[in-house]
Amino acid sequence: MLESVLTISLGAILINNFIFSQFLGCCPFLGCSTKIDTAVGMGIAVTFVMGLSSAICYVVNELLVSLELGYMSTLAFILVIAVLVQFVEMFLKKSIPSLYTALGIYLPLITTNCAVLGVVLLNVQNNYNFIESVVYGVTGGLGFMVAIVLFASVRDRLQFADYPESFEGFPIALVTAGLLALAFMGFSGMQIG
Amino acid sequence: MLNVLYAILVLGIMGAVFGAILAFAAKIFYVEQDPRIDEVRAALAGANCGGCGYAGCDAYAAAVVAGEAPPNKCGPGGAAAAEKVAAVMGLDAAAPVKYVAFVPCSGSADKAKMFFNYEGPQDCLAAMRFGNRGPKECQFSCVGLGNCVRACQFGAMHIVNGVAEVDREKCVACMACAAACPKHIIRKVPYEQAVLVGCHSTDKGARTRKVCDAGCIGCMKCQRECPAGAITVRDNVAVIDYDKCTSCGHCAEVCPRQIIHPQKIYVQN
Numbered sequence: 001m002l003e004s005v006l007t008i009s010l011g012a013i014l015i016n017n018f019i020f021s022q023f024l025g026c027c028p029f030l031g032c033s034t035k036i037d038t039a040v041g042m043g044i045a046v047t048f049v050m051g052l053s054s055a056i057c058y059v060v061n062e063l064l065v066s067l068e069l070g071y072m073s074t075l076a077f078i079l080v081i082a083v084l085v086q087f088v089e090m091f092l093k094k095s096i097p098s099l100y101t102a103l104g105i106y107l108p109l110i111t112t113n114c115a116v117l118g119v120v121l122l123n124v125q126n127n128y129n130f131i132e133s134v135v136y137g138v139t140g141g142l143g144f145m146v147a148i149v150l151f152a153s154v155r156d157r158l159q160f161a162d163y164p165e166s167f168e169g170f171p172i173a174l175v176t177a178g179l180l181a182l183a184f185m186g187f188s189g190m191q192i193g
Numbered sequence: 194m195l196n197v198l199y200a201i202l203v204l205g206i207m208g209a210v211f212g213a214i215l216a217f218a219a220k221i222f223y224v225e226q227d228p229r230i231d232e233v234r235a236a237l238a239g240a241n242c243g244g245c246g247y248a249g250c251d252a253y254a255a256a257v258v259a260g261e262a263p264p265n266k267c268g269p270g271g272a273a274a275a276e277k278v279a280a281v282m283g284l285d286a287a288a289p290v291k292y293v294a295f296v297p298c299s300g301s302a303d304k305a306k307m308f309f310n311y312e313g314p315q316d317c318l319a320a321m322r323f324g325n326r327g328p329k330e331c332q333f334s335c336v337g338l339g340n341c342v343r344a345c346q347f348g349a350m351h352i353v354n355g356v357a358e359v360d361r362e363k364c365v366a367c368m369a370c371a372a373a374c375p376k377h378i379i380r381k382v383p384y385e386q387a388v389l390v391g392c393h394s395t396d397k398g399a400r401t402r403k404v405c406d407a408g409c410i411g412c413m414k415c416q417r418e419c420p421a422g423a424i425t426v427r428d429n430v431a432v433i434d435y436d437k438c439t440s441c442g443h444c445a446e447v448c449p450r451q452i453i454h455p456q457k458i459y460v461q462n
Binding site: 075086087090 | 207208221314316
């Protein structure tokens with residue numbers, strides 16, 4: 001049990017990083033990475049929602065499969081994620097306003113983050129049980145956070161870098177993202193267990 | 194056919210259940226908010242500049258309604274906003290004291306001695322990585338590469354001849370420039386204040402004389418001559434007490450370095 005949890009965690013954070021090797025969640029990755037602070041905020045919010053939606057979608061999937069409606073799971077997952085994010089937002093606003101203000105606009109934005117839908121679909125595909133699903137969700141979110149924080153700190157330094165003017169803005173950001181993804185490819189040969 | 198109906202039914206029920214949960218949650222987790230917060234928020238200028246000392250217009254509006262902040266802190270909104278906010282809150286509106294940002298450096302390109310010629314990225318912080326003081330010899334000098342200009346939302350900062358200058362009419366004293374200045378030299382001064390010391394170098398007179406033609410050498414002449422006794426020389430630099438100053442302008446006349454000047458008013462070409 002512990003072994004599979006460890007394998008899943010390392011896999012989700014490094015080897016099959018959601019951004020760098022599965023290319024999920026690239027929109028917030030590029031959009032929220034101009035400052036390290038906001039990158040950390042986005043990372044925490046994504047981790048939180050991914051963990052929670054993995055848990056709930058596991059239950060929903062079990063329900064659908066038992067009703068022989070497994071083919072509808074993708075639709076149901078989208079519904080669950082949208083509801084969940086709304087619910088979490090309301091809950092935080094009432095109960096933990098400090099966390100609510102810290103996460104700010106990023107919380108509702110996560111509804112449309114494909115990494116969240118990706119993680120629940122992969123849970124089904126890999127036949128993970130409940131605990132494995134939650135671990136995969138949380139560590140997948142952590143992997144997202146590692147990627148976005150790394151990227152934000154590189155972009156921070158890019159301000160002083162001397163690159164051709166035509167690369168200003170997104171072009172140089174995409175080049176950087178590509179180089180980071182190449183660096184993460186180094187993990188792809190790793191075998192655990 | 195039956196399958197399709199079955200799927201529609203199950204998904205429909207699921208949607209209805211989730212909808213009910215959300216509707217229920219909205220009731221339970223409803224946060225009561227004082228309606229005056231929205232009214233106050235609407236009266237503000239909405240620049241989100243942070244000049245009031247709060248995180249943004251929303252935070253300031255909440256603080257006003259909570260009674261923690263006076264109604265006249267909104268710089269961009271000025272007197273009009275203060276009046277509206279006070280009306281919402283049922284308070285007297287005192288017209289806000291208008292402040293503006295001021296750059297206490299007169300070391301323009303022709304006056305300040307250069308330490309080196311800088312040709313890197315046009316950014317004050319980047320230039321300061323060399324020798325920790327930028328291209329000018331004086332360590333108190335304005336670097337003059339415009340970090341403050343880029344930070345200003347109101348188009349009030351300009352680099353004129355290598356020194357940042359403030360357009361006093363456009364400035365709302367949000368002090369975003371001061372936060373962006375890597376040397377932290379920009380300060381807040383009353384708009385009404387007519388004379389200001391255009392130097393803040395605490396170097397000894399001899400050194401200041403060497404590095405800049407427009408530096409305060411602490412000669413004490415203004416301190417002796419000021420009829421209101423508002424000027425003191427502290428740490429080799431003249432400091433004006435704005436409460437005592439009568440804005441007579443005598444100091445500006447006697448200053449041998451001509452750095453106490455009536456506030457330069459920036460005129461756009």
